[in-house]
Amino acid sequence: MAQEYDAVFVGAGHNALAAAVHLASRGWSVGVFERNETPGGAVRTEEATLPGFRHDLYATNLGLFAGSAFFKEHGEALARHGLALVPAEDCFATPTPSGRWFGVSRDLEQTAARAEALSPQDARRWREMVAEFGGNAPHLFAILGSPMSWRALAGIGWRTWRAKGTAGTLELARLLASSPREFLEQNFVSPEIRAAMGAWGMHLDFAPDIAGGALFPYLESMVDQAMGMVVGKGGADTIVRAMVARIGELGGVVQTGCEVTGIRHGTGGADGIRLADGREVTARRAVVAGVTPGALVERLLGGDSGDVGFDAGARRFRHGPGTMMVHLALSDLPDWSAGDELKRFLYVHLAPDLDMMAKAYGEAVAGLLPVEPLIVVGQQTAVDPSRAPEGRHTLWVQVRMVPGEIRGDAAGIITSRDWAEAGEAYADRVVDIIERYAPGTKAKILGRHVETPADLERRNPNLVGGDSVSGSHHLSQNFLFRPMPGWARYRTPVEKLYLIGASTWPGGGLGAGSGYMLAQELGRR
Numbered sequence: 001m002a003q004e005y006d007a008v009f010v011g012a013g014h015n016a017l018a019a020a021v022h023l024a025s026r027g028w029s030v031g032v033f034e035r036n037e038t039p040g041g042a043v044r045t046e047e048a049t050l051p052g053f054r055h056d057l058y059a060t061n062l063g064l065f066a067g068s069a070f071f072k073e074h075g076e077a078l079a080r081h082g083l084a085l086v087p088a089e090d091c092f093a094t095p096t097p098s099g100r101w102f103g104v105s106r107d108l109e110q111t112a113a114r115a116e117a118l119s120p121q122d123a124r125r126w127r128e129m130v131a132e133f134g135g136n137a138p139h140l141f142a143i144l145g146s147p148m149s150w151r152a153l154a155g156i157g158w159r160t161w162r163a164k165g166t167a168g169t170l171e172l173a174r175l176l177a178s179s180p181r182e183f184l185e186q187n188f189v190s191p192e193i194r195a196a197m198g199a200w201g202m203h204l205d206f207a208p209d210i211a212g213g214a215l216f217p218y219l220e221s222m223v224d225q226a227m228g229m230v231v232g233k234g235g236a237d238t239i240v241r242a243m244v245a246r247i248g249e250l251g252g253v254v255q256t257g258c259e260v261t262g263i264r265h266g267t268g269g270a271d272g273i274r275l276a277d278g279r280e281v282t283a284r285r286a287v288v289a290g291v292t293p294g295a296l297v298e299r300l301l302g303g304d305s306g307d308v309g310f311d312a313g314a315r316r317f318r319h320g321p322g323t324m325m326v327h328l329a330l331s332d333l334p335d336w337s338a339g340d341e342l343k344r345f346l347y348v349h350l351a352p353d354l355d356m357m358a359k360a361y362g363e364a365v366a367g368l369l370p371v372e373p374l375i376v377v378g379q380q381t382a383v384d385p386s387r388a389p390e391g392r393h394t395l396w397v398q399v400r401m402v403p404g405e406i407r408g409d410a411a412g413i414i415t416s417r418d419w420a421e422a423g424e425a426y427a428d429r430v431v432d433i434i435e436r437y438a439p440g441t442k443a444k445i446l447g448r449h450v451e452t453p454a455d456l457e458r459r460n461p462n463l464v465g466g467d468s469v470s471g472s473h474h475l476s477q478n479f480l481f482r483p484m485p486g487w488a489r490y491r492t493p494v495e496k497l498y499l500i501g502a503s504t505w506p507g508g509g510l511g512a513g514s515g516y517m518l519a520q521e522l523g524r525r
Contacts, residue, residue: 003279004284007020007029007283007286007522008031008032008282008288009032009287009290010260010291011034011035011290012036012040012240012254012290013040013041013042013290014042014240015041015500015501015502015513015514016290016501017039017040018519019515019516019518020032020243020254021077021243021247021250022073022516022519022523024247024252025250026523030247030250031255032253032254033258033281034254034255034256034257035260036256036460039244039254041462042058043236044058044237045232048449049329049446049448050446052389053329053387053388053392054234055327055387056232056237057325057327058451059510060380061230062231062232062236062239062510063227064509064511065230065239065510066085068511068512069145070515078246081242081246082241083242084233084238085233085238087228088228088229088231089107089228090103090344091104091345092196092220092229092347092349093345094192094199094349094351095342095350096192096353097352097436097437099338099339100192101192101339102114102115102195102196103196103341104196104224106227108130111225112126112127115190115193118193119189122193125187125188129187130226135164135168136172139172140172142159142160147505148482149488150480157169179208179209179210179213180198180201180210181194181209181354184197184198184208184217194353194354196349197221198217198354198357199351200221201214202374202401203400204469204507205361205472205473206473206474207357207362208354208357210474211474211475212474212475231380231384239510258277259276260275261299262300262302263494269494270286270494270495270497271283271496283496285522286496286522287497288499289497289500290500290501290515291499291501291503292461292470293313293317293483294464295461297310297314298315305493309486310487313485314483317477317503318472319404319464319465319470319472320469321400321403321404321465321466322364322402322403322453322465322468323398323401323466323467324402324426324452324466325398326397326431326448327395327450327451328394328448329388329394329445329446329447330394330441330444331446333379334377334438334440335438335440338437343379345382346378346379346383347379348376350434350437356374359372360372360374360401361401363410364401365401366407367403367405367408369403369406370401370402370410371410373430375397375399375430376397376399378397403453404464411429413425413429414426419452426452427450431445452466453465453466453467462501468508469507469508469509471503471507471508478505482503482504483499483504487499488504490518501515
């Protein structure tokens with residue numbers, strides 16, 4: 001029997017699931033079709049090393065999701081379907097080889113005391129910045145939570161000017177345009193504080209000297225100070241399982257193992273999809289694709305959307321450097337040389353200064369395996385023991401940055417140019433770096449699972465070259481220019497065909513922004 005829905009979704013990433021939840025709650029019939037056997041896109045939790053050890057394979061931080069407008073509206077319903085979050089009071093820390101370190105905890109006095117030990121001047125500035133954040137946050141989050149249109153931005157600019165005046169508005173505009181180094185050197189003298197905050201820029205693709213990269217380090221640091229961080233109880237996939245269940249409760253369908261090979265469209269616009277098994281599914285009101293712009297044009301539209309400019313822009317869409325994941329099952333948490341207090345933190349960044357980050361980024365962009373990449377060590381079991389057998393732990397290790405395609409090794413050691421061969425050797429380098437900061441960690445490893453950039457793209461084609469945020473966030477491809485100039489409102493040249501996901505505004509992260517904003521617009525029609 002033919003399948004027919006009001007809205008059909010290509011891919012079951014968290015943005016698509018959020019959009020389907022919202023539209024279904026407004027009475028739309030929805031069908032979500034996913035090529036993999038598991039929904040969730042970059043949100044996957046698996047026993048990747050040993051039985052009983054649940055690892056978030058890719059995304060893990062649910063702070064954006066918990067603070068999103070989507071969660072505010074639908075969180076109560078999702079909680080009925082098992083969504084459970086675990087707060088982290090000790091958020092992120094960065095140790096240095098000397099043993100000095102800085103970390104942000106939700107307790108302001110603890111954070112300020114750490115800053116005081118490094119620089120009394122910086123401790124005062126930290127307190128000032130926290131106090132100022134309450135006045136800045138509404139305007140910054142208004143931008144991040146608004147569809148990208150000149151009218152919306154003009155309204156935000158007017159309200160910001162009314163609240164903060166000319167000087168305050170210009171200061172926020174300067175923050176949006178600044179590089180991480182510019183922002184951090186203007187505010188702090190301690191290299192440890194600069195490194196701890198600057199590491200957040202590398203979670204996207206903002207090396208210290210790239211314009212537009214200051215916003216994320218600022219927001220993440222201030223939000224973590226004000227509210228702490230959040231992970232999913234038992235794994236990040238708690239949000240996926242809850243959204244899938246909610247869609248089913250509302251009469252919708254999520255079908256996995258169903259690869260979409262094309263989008264049907266004609267003079268009346270998009271009216272359905274074609275599946276690899278030969279089936280066709282009809283969409284009465286909308287087809288929503290959670291793919292990259294290039295995949296939309298080349299794979300789903302046969303190379304022609306009907307608009308030459310759109311197609312050219314899709315082909316020029318830039319992806320950032322790759323990411324590598326190393327998952328470890330441990331007998332105990334690392335013994336950090338900087339002190340046992342670091343065992344409490346959800347994230348420990350191994351990146352001692354801004355220059356090291358800039359060097360690693362440059363090497364990765366040049367196609368070289370960095371001598372020393374930034375390493376994000378996630379200690380989820382420090383706050384959520386349910387992810388491992390009693391007394392055991394998982395370690396979530398994200399390596400930023402690495403090249404999607406290997407042209408060489410900046411250290412001159414690894415000779416392979418194929419990730420299938422180089423992956424384990426480079427993972428050894430990563431574990432060696434962790435060992436320098438936490439001697440004895442190697443002896444605690446019970447199991448290891450490596451996901452190279454090639455593995456990331458194989459599992460999720462949106463992560464081109466292992467780009468975990470599905471497209472560069474540099475200023476030329478952000479805000480009104482994401483995914484390309486003139487197409488920041490989720491529409492495409494094909495009527496009733498829409499594009500969402502991390503490649504669209506507001507970009508990477510688990511805030512469900514693109515899916516929810518599009519669904520709000522469609523639901524009002």
